[in-house]
Structures are given as structure tokens and as C-alpha cells.
Amino acid sequence: METRKNAPIGRPRGFDVEEALERAMLVFWEHGYEGASLSGLTEAMGISTTSMYAAFGNKEELFRKALERYTEGPGAYLTRALEEPTALGAATAILAGTVRTTTRPARPHGCLGVQGALAASDSGRGVRDLLAAWRNNGCSSVRARFQRAVDDGELPPETDPGLLARYVTTLAFGIAVQAASGVGRDELQGMADAALRNWPLS
Incomplete structure (x- = not known):
């Protein structure tokens, strides 16, 4: 059997970062910073808390990125x-x-x-x-x-x-x-x- 060359190495992230950020922006927009719980954010984003921290940092960093997305x-x-x-x-x-x-x-x-x-x-x-x-x-x-x-x-x-x-x-x-x-x-x-x-x- 022929081995496929140039196969991707490493584990894919498994979610669309831009789509997840868009959903986080909407949660912050509706509920504010403190009103947006981590569980509410990750549920809306469709990812785990671990994935959120890995991709976006902590909640404040996620908010900063969401605000940039809102501004643009x-x-x-x-x-x-x-x-x-x-x-x-x-x-x-x-x-x-x-x-x-x-x-x-x-x-x-x-x-x-x-x-x-x-x-x-x-x-x-x-x-x-x-x-x-x-x-x-x-x-x-x-x-x-x-x-x-x-x-x-x-x-x-x-x-x-x-x-x-x-x-x-x-x-x-x-x-x-x-x-x-x-x-x-x-x-x-x-x-x-x-x-x-x-x-x-x-």
C-alpha cells in the first residue's frame, strides 16, 4: 500500500477561531464583561474552557480581541x-x-x-x-x-x-x-x- 506523502503533522485546532471569536463578541455585547460567564462564553463558542484559554488567553484577553472585532x-x-x-x-x-x-x-x-x-x-x-x-x-x-x-x-x-x-x-x-x-x-x-x-x- 502506498504511503501518502506530505500528510499534515500535528493535531488540528478543531474549530474556526474567527467564528468562535464572533460568537464571543455577541455574548459580551449582550451581557457585558462580568455578565458573560466562562461557561456561557465557551458554550456559545462551541469549545472547551481549555481550548478557549489556549486560543485566546484569559477572559480579559478574549474580551480585548472581541472589542477589536467589534471595532473593525x-x-x-x-x-x-x-x-x-x-x-x-x-x-x-x-x-x-x-x-x-x-x-x-x-x-x-x-x-x-x-x-x-x-x-x-x-x-x-x-x-x-x-x-x-x-x-x-x-x-x-x-x-x-x-x-x-x-x-x-x-x-x-x-x-x-x-x-x-x-x-x-x-x-x-x-x-x-x-x-x-x-x-x-x-x-x-x-x-x-x-x-x-x-x-x-x-
């Missing part, structure tokens, strides 16, 4: 919004993206980056700090976009880009909290539209 996936509307040709267009796209992402029927409502560790105890301080930095990084990106609009003369020279960025991101975070509380998409979009009616014009 459901949360990617922020990056796209900042590419809008006007500051108002960017603000409008940020709020519309927040409404859309936090109220999607097949996904958990709310925002992983807003609610992920709001109720975390001292043991979850690392995740709390991670999410605070995540939110601040988002605000800084929006501020830089609005600063460019001031420099280009699109926004009045007296506009405070930092304050305006904080205003828009606070609205976005508030929308996420309201969405998690069950407020509907149309109502949230109406609130977003009303909030931008007094946008500063040059």
Missing part, C-alpha cells in the same frame, strides 16, 4: 463616517451609524464599547479602563476631523472642535444606552436629527 466590524461605521466630505456629514453619519448598529434586529441592542463594563467590579478594572480609552480614542478621532473642518474654513473659526466632538460622541453613547433600553430606531433617529439642527455653519 459593527463599529466600523465610525471610520467610514470620518471620511465624509463635510463635518456635518461626518456627524450625521456617526449618529445614523450608531442608531443602525445599536438597533439591528439580529444583533444585541446597545453598544459593546459603552455597556461592556459599566457595572464591572474591581476585578474588571482593566476592562473598564480599556473601554474608557476606546471611547476617548473615538472622541479624539472625531475631534481631529472637526479641527480639520475649522482649519479649512468649513466650520466657524470660533468653533471648539473638542467640545463639538464631545457633544456628538456623547449623543452617540446616549443613543446606544437608549437602544439597549428598548427605544426604537425611528425615535432614536428623530432624536439624532433634532440634535444636529443647530449645527454651526461658517
Whole structure:
């Protein structure tokens, strides 16, 4: 009998890492960091606790990877919004993206980056700090976009880009909290539209 050459050596991992991470992201998104138990995570991921630790590290590392996936996936509307040709267009796209992402029927409502560790105890301080930095990084990106609009003369020279960025991101975070509380998409979009009616014009 002929022996097959170049057969794979070693034991295959046995599960799709990307699919498992996607499922973990959804669990964290729905339940938050502390609300997501290890048993709940591994059951959703379809793997054993041993496999989870081997592939992703501890629970906090798994959460960090899930947050990266959220940022590059459901949360990617922020990056796209900042590419809008006007500051108002960017603000409008940020709020519309927040409404859309936090109220999607097949996904958990709310925002992983807003609610992920709001109720975390001292043991979850690392995740709390991670999410605070995540939110601040988002605000800084929006501020830089609005600063460019001031420099280009699109926004009045007296506009405070930092304050305006904080205003828009606070609205976005508030929308996420309201969405998690069950407020509907149309109502949230109406609130977003009303909030931008007094946008500063040059």
C-alpha cells in the first residue's frame, strides 16, 4: 500500500477561531464583561474552557480581541463616517451609524464599547479602563476631523472642535444606552436629527 506523502503533522485546532471569536463578541455585547460567564462564553463558542484559554488567553484577553472585532466590524461605521466630505456629514453619519448598529434586529441592542463594563467590579478594572480609552480614542478621532473642518474654513473659526466632538460622541453613547433600553430606531433617529439642527455653519 502506498504511503501518502506530505500528510499534515500535528493535531488540528478543531474549530474556526474567527467564528468562535464572533460568537464571543455577541455574548459580551449582550451581557457585558462580568455578565458573560466562562461557561456561557465557551458554550456559545462551541469549545472547551481549555481550548478557549489556549486560543485566546484569559477572559480579559478574549474580551480585548472581541472589542477589536467589534471595532473593525459593527463599529466600523465610525471610520467610514470620518471620511465624509463635510463635518456635518461626518456627524450625521456617526449618529445614523450608531442608531443602525445599536438597533439591528439580529444583533444585541446597545453598544459593546459603552455597556461592556459599566457595572464591572474591581476585578474588571482593566476592562473598564480599556473601554474608557476606546471611547476617548473615538472622541479624539472625531475631534481631529472637526479641527480639520475649522482649519479649512468649513466650520466657524470660533468653533471648539473638542467640545463639538464631545457633544456628538456623547449623543452617540446616549443613543446606544437608549437602544439597549428598548427605544426604537425611528425615535432614536428623530432624536439624532433634532440634535444636529443647530449645527454651526461658517
